[in-house]
Amino acid sequence: MDAVIDIRGVEKRYVGRKGETVALQKVDLTIDEGEFVAFVGPSGCGKSTLLNMISGVIEISSGTIVQEGQAIRGINRRVGYLTQTDSVLPWRTVEDNVALPLEYRGVPRAERVARVKRMLELVSLEHFAHAFPKELSGGMRKRVALAQMLVYEPKTLLMDEPFGALDAQLKLVMQAELLKIWQSEKKTIVFVTHDLSEAIAVASRVIVFSGRPGRIKHVEEIAIPYPRDVFKVRFLPEFERAYESLWQELAPEIERGEDL
Numbered sequence: 001m002d003a004v005i006d007i008r009g010v011e012k013r014y015v016g017r018k019g020e021t022v023a024l025q026k027v028d029l030t031i032d033e034g035e036f037v038a039f040v041g042p043s044g045c046g047k048s049t050l051l052n053m054i055s056g057v058i059e060i061s062s063g064t065i066v067q068e069g070q071a072i073r074g075i076n077r078r079v080g081y082l083t084q085t086d087s088v089l090p091w092r093t094v095e096d097n098v099a100l101p102l103e104y105r106g107v108p109r110a111e112r113v114a115r116v117k118r119m120l121e122l123v124s125l126e127h128f129a130h131a132f133p134k135e136l137s138g139g140m141r142k143r144v145a146l147a148q149m150l151v152y153e154p155k156t157l158l159m160d161e162p163f164g165a166l167d168a169q170l171k172l173v174m175q176a177e178l179l180k181i182w183q184s185e186k187k188t189i190v191f192v193t194h195d196l197s198e199a200i201a202v203a204s205r206v207i208v209f210s211g212r213p214g215r216i217k218h219v220e221e222i223a224i225p226y227p228r229d230v231f232k233v234r235f236l237p238e239f240e241r242a243y244e245s246l247w248q249e250l251a252p253e254i255e256r257g258e259d260l
């Protein structure tokens, strides 16, 4: 497998009125093509900061991030980024929301229409093209945000707690949808979650960050073959083994972190 993202010696220091905050320290990580990597760690350990640096929306204090041979400087248009607060606009219909990233890029109308149609089919929203966001359930709104991220066809997706606000059942449905899309569209995914079970259910590799300043503390390969049934995966012995091993690493970080 080839490296898609190569993170070397990356640090982030925020300078504010109260002085300097070291959010991340000495992060080294290589993400290969087609991987599904999950980041877990206590609140404030720098998970969002790392996604922000990969997407180029904030600067790296030291170290380098290289994507497909090119160092990231400025906004990185080769990734799709779903942040904790999505950018679904209430005054636009579903199809017009999904078309938005293509409008920004000046894609001609006929091509926009065709691509939006395909995306709506991919996320099973083809019957809601003309609906407004307020008419949608939480899960459907998430699908709109997913389609918006996927529509310009980035090969690499960054997702920051995308399903955090959904109830437990809906979360499973969305995890299943995402795995289907990941496999059919052959994406590389970097996925931040607070939910260890979610990380194990979807990811091929789970990265545990220490409390602030965030460092990579542990890496766990998840030995559960794909395609996975997210509704049943929790009953497998491999799941239980991974959960125990990850929890052992994570629990002390949460105890000394900002969560309590």
Ligand SMILES: Nc1ncnc2c1ncn2[C@@H]1O[C@H](COP(=O)(O)OP(=O)(O)OP(=O)(O)O)[C@@H](O)[C@H]1O
Pocket: 014, 015, 016, 021, 022, 023, 041, 042, 043, 044, 045, 046, 047, 048, 049, 050, 212
């Ligand atoms: N713009 C900023 N200025 C100063 N400090 C910041 C800034 N953004 C983040 N931080 C601090 O950097 C640390 C890492 O924040 P970050 O949001 O990356 O953590 P996180 O692991 O994603 O947390 P959570 O799981 O709660 O979303 C935190 O202590 C946060 O307060």
